[in-house]
Amino acid sequence: MKLSLGPLQYYWPRTTVFDFYEAMAATAVDIVCLGEVTCSRRHELRLSDWLDVAQLLREAGKTVVLSTLVLLESGSDVGAMQKIAANEDFLVEANDMGAVGALAGRKPFVAGPHLNIYNAPALRWMAEQGATRWVAPLEMKRDDLALLQRERPAGLQTEVFAHGRLPLAFSARCFTARHRNLPKDDCRFSCLDHPDGLMLQTREQADFLVLNGIQTQSARVHSLIDAWDDLVALGVDVARISPQAQHTAEVVALYDAVRRGALASGQARAALLPLLPPAQHGAPDCNGYWHGQPGQDRIEPSAAAVAA
Structure with a gap:
């Protein structure tokens, strides 16, 4: 199974981005997704x-x-998407149906996680358009993925979002700007101050969601490092790791160690937890969606085996 590094979801300074990818070039990750997927500003x-x-x-x-980009809001956004689709050097991940339309019948592409492919007919149709790999929806549980794996078209690879804060929703409204009482068109690029997003808490001071501009993320980091055997058994081709502001290289190294059999998955999770973005309250990771439970839940492997 290959490891991929998903697109950068946050807004980092230019030099930070270049330094980050120079560091990623030396890691064991096989595939790297690049580009702005969250906000055209x-x-x-x-x-x-x-x-x-x-x-x-x-x-x-x-x-x-x-x-x-996931959410196209203007003609300039469409133009930027079309330039990416027209490039002749690199494979493209389509994150909205406009990008699928720009790529279909012209070149192979990756069907991104935000296309919401939930059934075999949709998967077959996407493969007919030219998709050579698809990324399963973030909330798809293991058993549903197993059904699609049995029915997926020949030659179509499957990628699963295995690590990172889950990008749950996108809106035309910028929540980070709203937090500062700023209009979206004059946000003053507030996201630069929050390299791992802005934590949102309930009135009871419980971590709830993370604000990342127009994107809403899970407060907890989704991690399938101790479900690696599930991914292998299902025939998943690629496991995706989402960048975080610190320790991404170490995270990749742990997943690679599990992949190579050099580290047991339980040991890897214990080593992973101190590397995650800090959570103010409660457990820092979750895996509920994978087990058909609320996404913010943490299901232990032993409990999952009993439920199955």
Whole structure:
């Protein structure tokens, strides 16, 4: 099974982004997804910069994928998406149906997690459009994925979001700007101050969600590091790790150790927990969706085996 690094969900300074991917070039990750997927107002890097990063990673032996924006809100957003789709050098991950339309019948592509593919007919249709890999929806449980794995078209690879805060929803409204009483069009790029997003708590001071501009994320980090045997048994081709502000290289190393059989999954999770973005209250990780439970829950492997 290959390891992929998902697209950067947060807004980091330009030099931080370049330094980050230089570090990622030296890790065991096989596939790297690049590009702005969250907000079109984030302009620290332009397409030409992403292409420079892509070339750096390609020279390091990585397979590079250019990811498109999830929510297209203007003609300029559509134009930017079409430029990515038209590139001749790198595979493209389509994150909305506009990108699928721009790629269908023209070149192979990756069907991103936000296309919401939940059944075999939709999966077959996407493969007919040219998808060579699809990323399962974030909330898809193990048993449902097993059904789709049995019915997926020949030659279509499956990728699963295995690590990171879950990008649950996107809105035309910017919640980070709203938090500062700023309009979206004059957000003053507030996301730069929150490299792992802005924690939202309930009135009882419980961690609830993370605000990341127009994106809403899970408060807890979703982790399937101790479900690696499940992924292998299901025939998953790629496990995706989402970047975080610190310790991403160490996270990749732990997943790689489990992949190689050098570290037991339970030991790997124990080593993983101190590397996660700090949580103010409660458990820092979750895996509920994978087990058909509320996403914020943490299901222990022994309990999951009993339930099965």
